Amino acid sequence: MAKKVPEPTVPPRERAFLVGVELRNEPSLLPLEDSLEELALLAQTAGLEVVGQTTQKLDAPHPDTYIGSGKIEEIKILVEETLAQVVLFDNELSPRHLRELEERLGPHVRILDRTALILDIFAQHAHTREGILQVELAQYEYRLPRLTRAWTHLARQAGGGGGRTGSMGGVGLRGPGETQLEVDRREIRKRIATLKAELEKVRAHRMRYRAQRQRSQIPVVALVGYTNAGKSTLLNRLANAEVYVADQLFATLDPTTRRVELPGGHLALFTDTVGFIQKLPTQLVAAFRATLEEIAEADLLLHVVDITHPNAFEQAQAVHATLKEIQADHIPVITLLNKIDRLPDPKAAEEAIAYFSGSVLAISALKGMGINEMLTLVNQELFETYQPVKVRIPYQEGNLISLFHDQGQVKRIEHTRGGVLIDGNLPGRLLARFQPFLYTDDKLSQKEETT
Template identity: 45%
Template sequence: MTARHTDYFTEQAAALAAEDAAWDPDTDLSRDGEQLDREERAALRRVAGLSTELQDVTEVEYRQLRLERVVLAAVWTEGTAEDAENSLRELAALAETAGSTVLDGVVQRRSHPDPGTWLGSGKAEELRDIVIAEGADTVICDSELAPSQRRALEDIVKVKVIDRTALILDIFAQHAKSKEGRAQVELAQLQYLLPRLRGWGESMSRQAGGRVAGGEGIGSRGPGETKIELDRRRINSRIAKLRRDLKAMKTVRDTKRGGRRRGHVPSVAIAGYTNAGKSSLLNRLTGAGVLVENQLFATLDTTVRRAETPEGREYTLTDTVGFVRQLPTELVEAFRSTLEEVGEADLLLHVVDGSHPDPEGQISAVRGVLADVDAADVKEIVVVNKADVADPEVVDRILRHEKHAVAVSARTGEGIDALRQLVADELPQPSVEVDIVVPYHRGDLVSRVHERGEVVTSDHLAGGTRLVAKVNPDLAAELAAYAS
C-alpha cells in the first residue's frame, strides 16, 4: 500500500470519528433507528433481586437433596428493558419451582441471538467468570437453544447449560400425578430429547468393515447399528406407544364428556397463566378441595367439578393446566387432548393475576396458546384475580379494556357473587318453554327441570307439581306427556 493510500484511509477514519462525535440522536434521525446503542450492546447487564439463596437450611430439609445453584442468562432482542427483566424474574420463579437456588441473572442486548454461542463468545466468557465467582453448577437460558448453541455454551462456561424448555419440562415431570399427566409429560420430554441425542467415539461409528477399514475383522462385518441410532429407535418406539396410550385415555374422557353433553349440562372451563389462582377459584366456586400452592404449575391434571348458578342450574367447571410465555411446542402437542376441554366448553373463565407486573402480557400469552388448540372462539369472561392485593388502577384498566370482565379475590371471596351471576347470564339458555303438571311420584323429573332448565313458576296442585319452565329440546320431549 502506498503512502498516498495510507493518508487517504487515515483521513477517512478521522472524518468518520468526527461525524460520530458530532451526531446527536435526538435531532438527527437519518440513521437506522433499529441499531442498538453501543454501550447497551457492549454491556452484560446484571439484574438485581433474583437471588433466592436461603439463609436457613431447615427451610429446604424436606427436599432431602442439595439444591442446584444456578445463574440465569437472557438475550434481549425486542421490547423494553422492563419486559426483559420481567421475563428473567419469571425464569427465576420457574427455576426455584424446579428446586434450584438462583444466584444471579444477566441480560445481553442483541438484535438477534448469536448462532454459535447464543450470547456471543465474548459475553459467554464473561458469563463463565460470573459462574466461577458465584460457585454455580448450572446456567439456565431464557429461550430455547439449538443443540449446537447449548454445546458451544457449555464448552465455554464449563458447567451444565439448560434452556427454558428443558426447565419447564422438568417442572411438569415433578408435578404430574395422574397416569395421563405422566404420559403426556414423558411424551413431551422424549420429543424434546430426540433431536438432541449426543454420542462420542465408538458410539458414533459403524461396526462394519474389516481390519483394513478400521473394523474388527471376521465376524464383525455387517450393517450394524450405532448406539445413538439404537437410542433414537427406542425413543421413537416409546413415543409411538405413549401416543397409543394417550389416544385410549382420550376415548375414555370423550365418553364422559359425551355423557354430559347428552344430558345438556353446560360446561365452563377455567384457563389462564400459571399461578394466576385458577385452582383457588375452582375451590371457591365449588368447594372442590383441589391442591392450591403459591407455585408455578402446581396443577397439571384436569379436574372436573359440578357447580350451580344462583338460580340452581347445574353446570360443570373444569380446571386446566396453566400456561406460560414461550410454552414449549412439545407440551402444547402432548397436552392437546387435555386442552380440548377448553375448546369444547360453552364458556371460558380466563383467570388473570391482577397483581402481576404485566397482566396484559399474560393475557396475550394465554390467548396465543388457546389459538394453537383451536379454542380462540369460545365465549370468554376475563376474571381479574387477586384484586385484594392488586393495584386498583391496573384492575380498572383491564376491566375497561375487556368486554366481559370481573374483578375477584379467590382468597377473600370478593366479587365471587358477581362472577357467579355473570356465568349464569353467559351460559347457553334453555330455549323450549313448557307448561306441565308432573305427578308427585315423578319427583326425579321436577329435579331435572330445576337442575338443567330455568323455572319460571312452580305450584303444588292436587294432581302434582305444575311447572312453567324453559328447558332444552331433549328434556322438553320427555315432559311432553305431562303438558297441562
C-alpha cells in the same frame, strides 16, 4: 439420657446462573428483565437456587453458540465466582447451540434452556396416568435431537409418579457398527410411538365422555389463565374441591372437574386446567392435546387474571395467544380480575377493567369477593344470552339439527343439497358446538339451491 437422633439432612439445591437474550428483530411479550424474573421463579419451582444472571441484546442468535464469544467468556468467569452448576437460558436452544455451549463452558457445567426447565417442572407435578404420559411424551420429543448431558440431567430429574421418564431402560445389544447414540435414538422413537398410542386411547375415552356429557346438556365452564393466577383457588371456593393450591408456578397440572349449582337452579361443570405461560413449549401443547381439547370443547371460558401482577395485561395476552393456538379463541369468555384483596386500593381494579374487552369482573377467589356476581354472569352467559348465528348442518348431524330446534330460536330454515341451512339464535353455551358449521356466505351457490 436418650441419645438425640439427628434430623435427616436436606441435600443442597443446585446453583443456577441465568442468561437472558433480547433479540431486536423478535419482539418478546415481556421485557427482558421481567422475563428473567419469571425464569427465576421457574428455576425455584424446579428446586434450583438462582445465584446470578446476565443479559445480552442481539440482532439475531449466533449460529453456533446463540450468544457472542465475549459473553461466553464473561459467563465462564461468573460461573466460577458464583460456583454455579447449571447455566439456564431464557430462550430455547437448538441441539447445535447446546453442544457448542457445553464444549465452551466445560464439562463441570450443565446447559439447560427454558423449555427443558418447564418440561422438568411438569414432570414433577404430573400425578395422574394421563398427565405422566403427556409429560413423558413431551420430554422424549424434546430430547430426541438433544442427546447430550442436558438430556441425562432431565432423565435423572424427571418424576411425577413413575413411568419410564427416569431412564432409558431395556436397551438391547448394539448391532454391527451401531453407536450407542443410534441405539438410544431408536429406543426413544419406539417409546414415543408407544406413548402416542396410549394417549390416543385417552383421547378416545375423553371424546366418549364429552359425547355423554353433551347428551346430558350440562354446560362446561373451563377456568383458564396464566400460571399462578388463582384458578385452583377459585374452583375450591366454588365447589370445595380441595385442589392443591400453592404460591408457585404450575402448582397443579392435572385437570379437575366439579359440578357447581348456578343461580336459578341450573348446573354447570367447572374444570380447572393447566396454567399457561409465555413461550409455552410446543412439545407440551402437542402432548397435552387431549387435555387442551377440554378447553376447546368448553361452552364458556373463565379467564382468571392476577390483577396484582405488574405484567397482568401481558400475561392475559399470552393466554389469548395460547387459546388461539389450540383453536379455542371462538368460545365466549368472561375475564375475572382476581386477587383484588391484595390491592392497596380496590378501586384500582375498576380502573383496570377498562383495559380488558368483553365481560369483565373484579373478584377475590380467596376472600369470596364478587363470586355471587360472577355466578350470576355465568348463568346469564350460558342460559339467558342468545347470539345470532347462521349454520349449515350436514344431514348426518341430525342430533345438532334437533339441538338447534330444542335449545335455540329458529328464524329461517332451508333444506339444501349440502345440508340444512338454519338462521336463528343460540344460547352462548352452544356456540362452540356449532362452530364447525358456521355459514358466512349470504347467498347460496347454484349447487346449493333450495330443493
